[in-house]
Amino acid sequence: MKEKVLSILNDIRPDIEFEKEERLIDDGMLDSFDIISIVSDFNNEFDIEIEIDELEPYNFNTVAAMVELIEKLRDEA
Amino acid sequence: MQQINTPIQYKELVTEAKKKGFTLSNCFFLPDAIREKTEKGTLFAQWIKNGLLILEDAGTFYRCYYYFSKDEKTEPVTLNKKAVIEFPFASCLSDVQKLQEEQILRMGFSLGRESAQMTALPEEIQSCSEISSMVQVEYARDEDAENCLNLIRESFNELYAFIPEIDEMRQYIRECRITVIRDKDKPVAVLHCAQQKQFVTIHHVSVARSHRRRGFANTLLSHYHRSYADKVKGFCHWVDIHNEAAVQMYQALGYHFGLRKANEYIKL
Numbered sequence: 284m285k286e287k288v289l290s291i292l293n294d295i296r297p298d299i300e301f302e303k304e305e306r307l308i309d310d311g312m313l314d315s316f317d318i319i320s321i322v323s324d325f326n327n328e329f330d331i332e333i334e335i336d337e338l339e340p341y342n343f344n345t346v347a348a349m350v351e352l353i354e355k356l357r358d359e360a
Numbered sequence: 361m362q363q364i365n366t367p368i369q370y371k372e373l374v375t376e377a378k379k380k381g382f383t384l385s386n387c388f389f390l391p392d393a394i395r396e397k398t399e400k401g402t403l404f405a406q407w408i409k410n411g412l413l414i415l416e417d418a419g420t421f422y423r424c425y426y427y428f429s430k431d432e433k434t435e436p437v438t439l440n441k442k443a444v445i446e447f448p449f450a451s452c453l454s455d456v457q458k459l460q461e462e463q464i465l466r467m468g469f470s471l472g473r474e475s476a477q478m479t480a481l482p483e484e485i486q487s488c489s490e491i492s493s494m495v496q497v498e499y500a501r502d503e504d505a506e507n508c509l510n511l512i513r514e515s516f517n518e519l520y521a522f523i524p525e526i527d528e529m530r531q532y533i534r535e536c537r538i539t540v541i542r543d544k545d546k547p548v549a550v551l552h553c554a555q556q557k558q559f560v561t562i563h564h565v566s567v568a569r570s571h572r573r574r575g576f577a578n579t580l581l582s583h584y585h586r587s588y589a590d591k592v593k594g595f596c597h598w599v600d601i602h603n604e605a606a607v608q609m610y611q612a613l614g615y616h617f618g619l620r621k622a623n624e625y626i627k628l
């Protein structure tokens with residue numbers, strides 16, 4: 284799953300070395316257009332629904348956090 | 361239409377939309393964005409047939425976000441300003457995205473622009489023969505801000521391209537993100553770029569109508585590529601895929617299409 288998440292992220296923002304970054308949101312590296320792309324792609328690819336309560340910086344600051352979020356939502360589904 | 365004054369009000373609206381079964385959405389604001397927009401007073405909500413619209417007031421138009429039902433159809437909507445829906449996707453629309461597109465079109469929006477991302481590595485950039493040797497590329501000065509904005513407005517539709525405010529333009533000039541070609545000391549061509557980490561992106565390239573077909577765009581791009589070749593891993597930008605002149609120009613420079621695309625649906 285991590286590889287798929289990275290593949291999606293790298294398509295959206297090839298300029299960011301996602302595995303090295305720990306503050307993608309807090310440092311403003313991802314803008315609102317990126318977030319729309321990322322959440323849409325995650326919802327589509329993993330058949331999940333990321334809800335408003337999950338749209339928090341800590342869920343998107345690192346690749347690991349995003350993977351954890353997706354896994355949690357898949358388990359709940 | 362109601363103004364959304366607080367983040368709590370925003371969350372209540374979204375929760376209500378979800379309870380009604382409106383689960384197809386492109387509205388993914390993070391808390392800081394919600395806070396900023398509600399404090400500025402730029403967020404509005406409008407319930408529609410089988411959906412909820414969240415409208416961000418951008419002055420002369422709305423940026424439109426939505427919550428739709430998967431199964432129940434929307435109907436044509438009436439808005440008091442022009443509106444645009446930005447719809448990014450990878451390669452091609454998925455089934456869920458096609459459902460959303462159908463709902464968007466039922467609301468009375470139409471496909472305004474199809475964009476795609478183009479990228480190039482520094483070693484892929486080709487030199488261009490159509491460079492004007494008669495002009496010099498310079499960094500813009502603070503007093504050029506208004507002229508640069510006018511040049512950008514001349515070439516770009518505000519619905520599709522982010523047009524900066526005058527204060528933002530002055531900030532970009534201070535950050536050396538704006539280069540110009542002058543005629544009698546007045547900018548007649550402008551390039552606006554932004555470096556993000558290891559890539560640099562073109563936001564605007566514009567040449568005054570009176571000075572086109574002189575190679576000014578290529579001259580600006582050539583300077584841009586030389587300036588960043590040793591500083592970045594790659595160059596990228598978004599292009600209207602139906603703007604054949606622009607696509608051909610970038611392809612001739614060594615750019616190629618990536619996987620990312622975006623449609624912009626508009627309601628005038």
